[in-house]
Amino acid sequence: MRTLVTGGAGFIGSHLVRALLAPEHRDGAGVSGVTVLDAFTYAGDERNLRAVRDDARLDVVHGDIRDASLVDTLMARHDAVLHLAAESHVDRSIAAGGEFVSTNVLGTQTLLEAAVRHGVDRFVHVSTDEVYGSVAEGSWTEDAPPDPNSPYSASKAGSDLLALAYHRTHGLDVRVTRCSNNYGPRQHPEKVVPLFTTRLLDGLTVPLYGDGRNVRDWLHVEDHCRALCLVLEKGLAGRTYNIGGGTELTNRELTERLLAACGATWERVEHVPDRKGHDLRYSVDWSRIRDELGYRPLRSVDDGLDETVAWYRNHREEWSR
Numbered sequence: 001m002r003t004l005v006t007g008g009a010g011f012i013g014s015h016l017v018r019a020l021l022a023p024e025h026r027d028g029a030g031v032s033g034v035t036v037l038d039a040f041t042y043a044g045d046e047r048n049l050r051a052v053r054d055d056a057r058l059d060v061v062h063g064d065i066r067d068a069s070l071v072d073t074l075m076a077r078h079d080a081v082l083h084l085a086a087e088s089h090v091d092r093s094i095a096a097g098g099e100f101v102s103t104n105v106l107g108t109q110t111l112l113e114a115a116v117r118h119g120v121d122r123f124v125h126v127s128t129d130e131v132y133g134s135v136a137e138g139s140w141t142e143d144a145p146p147d148p149n150s151p152y153s154a155s156k157a158g159s160d161l162l163a164l165a166y167h168r169t170h171g172l173d174v175r176v177t178r179c180s181n182n183y184g185p186r187q188h189p190e191k192v193v194p195l196f197t198t199r200l201l202d203g204l205t206v207p208l209y210g211d212g213r214n215v216r217d218w219l220h221v222e223d224h225c226r227a228l229c230l231v232l233e234k235g236l237a238g239r240t241y242n243i244g245g246g247t248e249l250t251n252r253e254l255t256e257r258l259l260a261a262c263g264a265t266w267e268r269v270e271h272v273p274d275r276k277g278h279d280l281r282y283s284v285d286w287s288r289i290r291d292e293l294g295y296r297p298l299r300s301v302d303d304g305l306d307e308t309v310a311w312y313r314n315h316r317e318e319w320s321r
């Protein structure tokens with residue numbers, strides 16, 4: 001199975017490419033080769049793929065998912081698509097939403113059209129728990145209707161609905177995943193874990209939004225990538241799968257752990273005005289992927305965060321952007 005990974009030079013995409021090319025994974029996923037399609041925006045980075053760049057099974061194409069002609073040419077040569085390319089940062093979508101609609105909605109639609117035209121076997125659309133909106137208590141199942149609040153999450157919800165519509169209308173084998181907050185090595189320092197970690201290691205303060213009581217579920221990027229491989233191998237057409245990490249933390253609790261791991265104290269925390277429309281809590285019920293596909297997270301947040309901080313400490317100079 002020749003697999004096209006969009007956004008494969010980004011944070012999650014590059015971990016996924018490494019997982020797909022790993023020897024222990026080769027047979028299970030039946031992946032014979034991987035093509036990365038990535039526009040190398042500010043979020044894409046050649047260094048993310050350094051570990052696999054000499055692998056003959058990997059082809060990296062610099063290009064845009066909105067380029068219909070390029071997408072058509074590539075789709076003709078692939079059996080499966082793992083679609084991760086997106087504008088991914090909520091704060092940027094609040095500052096300017098245009099690229100979010102353009103890449104996340106229109107880019108996804110461009111890929112879906114070409115996938116139908118070329119009879120692609122499987123199309124895994126990687127989405128987010130943010131499409132459900134905030135939940136005060138309990139957790140959203142896959143049956144909850146989308147109710148997004150930020151321009152980012154609205155653009156992702158639009159792309160999810162389009163993906164499912166191409167399944168219902170054209171019979172395309174689409175599988176949608178909605179995961180919680182990823183963390184791990186090589187994440188862009190705009191996101192809270194690498195932002196706080198790199199700033200603390202550099203002796204700077206960290207900006208905690210509002211009262212810091214917002215809750216996120218934390219998912220190690222390697223657990224997420226294992227889940228995506230399971231969905232690619234064993235998922236069902238037209239089905240949506242929530243993916244969680246199993247540990248919810250308030251931002252204050254997360255900050256506390258990062259301060260400890262970096263050897264810093266609360267004096268380094270700056271309380272700054274809240275994010276506009278800041279969702280209080282995200283939480284997904286991921287029993288479907290557990291019961292149907294056998295997924296469970298293997299990485300504990302305690303070890304995972306410590307390892308992540310250690311990674312940034314060990315790669316500080318190389319990774320300063």
Ligand SMILES: NC(=O)c1ccc[n+]([C@@H]2O[C@H](COP(=O)([O-])OP(=O)(O)OC[C@H]3O[C@@H](n4cnc5c(N)ncnc54)[C@H](O)[C@@H]3O)[C@@H](O)[C@H]2O)c1
Nearest residue numbers: 007009010011012039040041043044064065085086088182
């Ligand atoms: N990071 C998270 O916690 C998280 C959680 C849930 C879902 N997701 C979703 O997972 C996917 C990957 O997220 P990430 O954190 O790795 O994002 P990222 O910002 O690190 O990477 C996105 C990649 O997409 C590429 N890209 C952007 N626009 C493009 C375009 N028009 N054409 C081709 N490539 C383009 C970028 O160059 C980059 O390499 C996204 O779809 C995101 O919505 C992320």
Ligand SMILES: Cc1cn([C@H]2C[C@H](O)[C@@H](COP(=O)(O)OP(=O)(O)O[C@H]3O[C@H](CO)[C@@H](O)[C@H](O)[C@H]3O)O2)c(=O)[nH]c1=O
Nearest residue numbers: 088089090128129130180181190191192207208209214251
């Ligand atoms: C950047 C930043 C963030 N925060 C807070 C806001 C959030 O409550 C929490 C996490 O913020 P971020 O790292 O930006 O992640 P969040 O907005 O939850 O969105 C992430 O997680 C989503 C999944 O839930 C993904 O779909 C998004 O692509 C990803 O960016 O930390 C701060 O307090 N200070 C900051 O400087």
